[in-house]
Amino acid sequence: MTETAHIEVRDLAMAYGDFIVQRGLDFTVNKGDIFVVMGGNGCGKTTLMRALVGLQRPAAGSVLYSGEDFWNAEAEAQQRLKRRLGILFQGSALWSSLTLAENVALPLAEYTGLAPARVDEIVAFKLALVGLAGFEDFYPAELSGGMKKRAGLARAMALDPDILVIDEPSSGLDPLTARRLDELIMELRDSLGTTIVVVTHELASILSIGNNSIYLDSESHTMIATGHPQDALKNGHPKVRHFLTRGGSA
Amino acid sequence: MRDDAAWQLDVHPSGDPATLVIALGGRWRIDQHLPAADTLQARLAAPVRRIRFDAGELADWDSGLLTFVSGISKSCAQRDIAVDGSGLPPGAQRLLAMAAAVPEQKLAAREPGPQGALAQVGAATLEFVHGAPRMLGFLGELVLSLLRLVAGRARFRARDLWLEIEEVGPRALPIVSVISFLVGLILAYLGADQLKLVGAQIFIADLVAIGMVREVGALMTGIIIAGRTGAAFAAQLGTMQVNEEIDAYQTLGISAFDFLVLPRVLALMLMVPLLTLYSAFIGMLAGLLVSLTIFDIGVFEYYTETLRALEFKQFAVGLSKGTVYGAIVAFAGCLRGMQCGRSAEAVGHAATSAVVTAILLITIAASIMTVVYYQLGI
Numbered sequence: 001m002t003e004t005a006h007i008e009v010r011d012l013a014m015a016y017g018d019f020i021v022q023r024g025l026d027f028t029v030n031k032g033d034i035f036v037v038m039g040g041n042g043c044g045k046t047t048l049m050r051a052l053v054g055l056q057r058p059a060a061g062s063v064l065y066s067g068e069d070f071w072n073a074e075a076e077a078q079q080r081l082k083r084r085l086g087i088l089f090q091g092s093a094l095w096s097s098l099t100l101a102e103n104v105a106l107p108l109a110e111y112t113g114l115a116p117a118r119v120d121e122i123v124a125f126k127l128a129l130v131g132l133a134g135f136e137d138f139y140p141a142e143l144s145g146g147m148k149k150r151a152g153l154a155r156a157m158a159l160d161p162d163i164l165v166i167d168e169p170s171s172g173l174d175p176l177t178a179r180r181l182d183e184l185i186m187e188l189r190d191s192l193g194t195t196i197v198v199v200t201h202e203l204a205s206i207l208s209i210g211n212n213s214i215y216l217d218s219e220s221h222t223m224i225a226t227g228h229p230q231d232a233l234k235n236g237h238p239k240v241r242h243f244l245t246r247g248g249s250a
Numbered sequence: 251m252r253d254d255a256a257w258q259l260d261v262h263p264s265g266d267p268a269t270l271v272i273a274l275g276g277r278w279r280i281d282q283h284l285p286a287a288d289t290l291q292a293r294l295a296a297p298v299r300r301i302r303f304d305a306g307e308l309a310d311w312d313s314g315l316l317t318f319v320s321g322i323s324k325s326c327a328q329r330d331i332a333v334d335g336s337g338l339p340p341g342a343q344r345l346l347a348m349a350a351a352v353p354e355q356k357l358a359a360r361e362p363g364p365q366g367a368l369a370q371v372g373a374a375t376l377e378f379v380h381g382a383p384r385m386l387g388f389l390g391e392l393v394l395s396l397l398r399l400v401a402g403r404a405r406f407r408a409r410d411l412w413l414e415i416e417e418v419g420p421r422a423l424p425i426v427s428v429i430s431f432l433v434g435l436i437l438a439y440l441g442a443d444q445l446k447l448v449g450a451q452i453f454i455a456d457l458v459a460i461g462m463v464r465e466v467g468a469l470m471t472g473i474i475i476a477g478r479t480g481a482a483f484a485a486q487l488g489t490m491q492v493n494e495e496i497d498a499y500q501t502l503g504i505s506a507f508d509f510l511v512l513p514r515v516l517a518l519m520l521m522v523p524l525l526t527l528y529s530a531f532i533g534m535l536a537g538l539l540v541s542l543t544i545f546d547i548g549v550f551e552y553y554t555e556t557l558r559a560l561e562f563k564q565f566a567v568g569l570s571k572g573t574v575y576g577a578i579v580a581f582a583g584c585l586r587g588m589q590c591g592r593s594a595e596a597v598g599h600a601a602t603s604a605v606v607t608a609i610l611l612i613t614i615a616a617s618i619m620t621v622v623y624y625q626l627g628i
Contacts, residue, residue, distance in 0.1 A: 097594070122314075192312055
């Protein structure tokens with residue numbers, strides 16, 4: 001794993017009107033990191049994710065991808081940067097009028113110019129990778145929450161993005177499936193060098209897959225810790241230790 | 251045309267004729283025009299019993315490689331040909347193993363829908379036949395809910411009723427005003443054009459007054475409300491289905507009919523007759539405007555003629571129709587909303603279906619009521 005800055009967040013502030021959700025966020029995600037964004041409910045994790053992926057303009061600061069400032073880039077450059085991102089939303093955000101195969105195929109058809117037969121092969125493989133082989137013709141409404149989550153990940157991986165941003169990957173999944181998803185995330189990093197940003201509450205995931213992290217505090221409205229989650233557990237800020245031990249030690 | 255710096259594929263037998271070596275080199279990435287796995291189908295024939303991947307010259311790879319290898323592995327599995335993937339990069343081996351870990355769900359395969367026009371007509375007919383009892387069941391539930399209301403046992407919040415009344419009544423005034431004014435204008439012009447031929451322009455007032463109060467006011471209001479409120483009801487209740495809010499009412503033992511459907515039905519049954527009267531009034535104003543400006547009929551003449559033309563029964567007919575149309579719109583909107591599936595597309599379908607159902611039922615009801623009132627001499 002090379003320690004090359006892939007995403008740099010500089011003095012970022014996010015707000016809804018006059019309400020500052022988070023401010024002074026300053027961190028670097030290196031290429032090949034599995035970077036975990038931690039924090040309690042309502043601390044702004046998802047808002048940060050939206051700022052990272054170009055859905056919500058930050059109140060201040062910048063987000064740089066390989067040195068290129070996303071929010072100050074031209075629309076065309078922003079579009080190019082967005083193509084490098086794969087995003088799994090908290091609620092999966094599958095397109096309900098499309099089958100699973102069509103959901104995964106759409107980004108491929110839009111951006112690669114591959115022949116339909118090749119697209120079908122890739123779609124089948126991506127769905128198999130998340131354990132959904134055979135569900136190609138199903139609509140999202142016909143799936144359980146966990147299956148939707150996995151299908152959402154297959155769509156996020158469709159274009160083999162450089163960076164995967166995943167919001168609550170384990171929510172709604174049984175422990176074995178969650179574990180399998182964690183393994184898949186690690187494998188994507190190890191095999192393809194994908195940089196992965198994970199927003200999660202799941203302690204097992206945080207501690208087993210993350211190699212870098214930040215903790216967003218909802219009281220001070222800023223990050224109070226950064227570094228390896230295992231280090232944060234052992235020597236980190238008391239609030240972070242409290243969080244990582246489910247209130248066991250403060 | 252292939253870029254030589256890109257992917258390389260060389261298929262050759264090894265020393266053992268039963269073993270085929272698939273040598274992969276260069277860049278195997280998804281954005282390149284990689285060969286399809288089935289291009290090697292012809293090579294997977296006897297005497298080949300085993301294939302071996304050799305990725306020694308591989309420079310770069312992603313899902314493009316994995317998809318190719320996965321496709322070949324599937325073809326080999328169908329032919330009982332062993333696959334040796336140990337020559338692939340370790341990461342690729344692990345990802346391929348993960349993709350193969352959960353076998354394909356054969357039971358998940360969908361049966362194709364009805365093929366051909368005749369089969370589709372049959373399927374649509376069956377759907378309608380199966381839908382009719384559900385519609386009647388919903389009507390029955392609604393009647394029971396209204397009976398509970400009469401008995402004072404229906405449970406809903408008065409605040410919800412007032413909110414619905416505000417939403418379906420006062421807030422609909424602008425659109426009802428515009429449409430009714432224009433319809434009144436058209437009615438007056440159309441009538442005056444014919445009445446002028448026999449020098450009876452003054453009867454524009456009769457035509458517009460009776461037409462708007464008795465038929466057109468109620469019909470236009472019904473159609474406007476179907477598009478505006480019926481669709482909104484279906485979308486609101488449909489979204490509640492998607493969010494499992496209706497399930498939550500049921501698990502708490504609260505009648506979703508009383509809590510959600512009843513206030514909406516009551517609001518429309520109360521407001522649509524009033525909107526009908528308002529619509530008729532606006533239509534008559536439009537008639538007056540046409541009479542004044544085009545046909546030189548004075549305000550007093552128009553007013554007197556309108557009063558002479560209108561009898562109580564005209565209002566009774568218009569109000570009764572408005573009430574029925576209001577009930578129909580509420581019924582269709584709530585029916586489609588409560589029957590909604592659990593997806594965004596289903597919500598859209600429910601809203602569309604609510605409008606279509608309401609307009610169809612309004613048209614049928616208008617025809618029946620017109621004939622009945624005529625036979626009764628009303």
